Amino acid sequence: MDQEHQLRNLRDFLMVYNRMTEICFQRCTRNFNYRNLTMDEEHCVDSCAGKLIRTNHRLMATYVQLMPRMMQRRMEEIEKKAAENAKEAETTGSLAPEIPPAITPMSGPLESAQPATNDVHVSPTDT
Numbered sequence: 357m358d359q360e361h362q363l364r365n366l367r368d369f370l371m372v373y374n375r376m377t378e379i380c381f382q383r384c385t386r387n388f389n390y391r392n393l394t395m396d397e398e399h400c401v402d403s404c405a406g407k408l409i410r411t412n413h414r415l416m417a418t419y420v421q422l423m424p425r426m427m428q429r430r431m432e433e434i435e436k437k438a439a440e441n442a443k444e445a446e447t448t449g450s451l452a453p454e455i456p457p458a459i460t461p462m463s464g465p466l467e468s469a470q471p472a473t474n475d476v477h478v479s480p481t482d483t
Contacts, residue, residue, distance in 0.1 A: 372412060380404035 384400035385393070393401065 376405060376408045379408065 380401050383404055384397050386397065387394060
């Protein structure tokens, strides 16, 4: 899991870096006659990259501040919904909330072992 997290962080960083490079290149590069940047282009790229990096830092700081509140709100919503489900189950006389059919466990191990009626069975003598 840690390696997946590191890979996701690297991917996010590269996306931000590539986007920043594209934006600053489009804004600042005007003269393709020379291999090196002119002084104006270099100053523009420095300003552009600095602005985007400062903006990214501010956004991340705001995200870090807001995330605990957002998670708290979400947990409250989940707890409220669970309480509503429990109350509804209590009023209908059911001890447990109804489980959707998609995740209901099978009634026994033999069900999966029995062949379906649409299966075609080929014996070695048929071939």
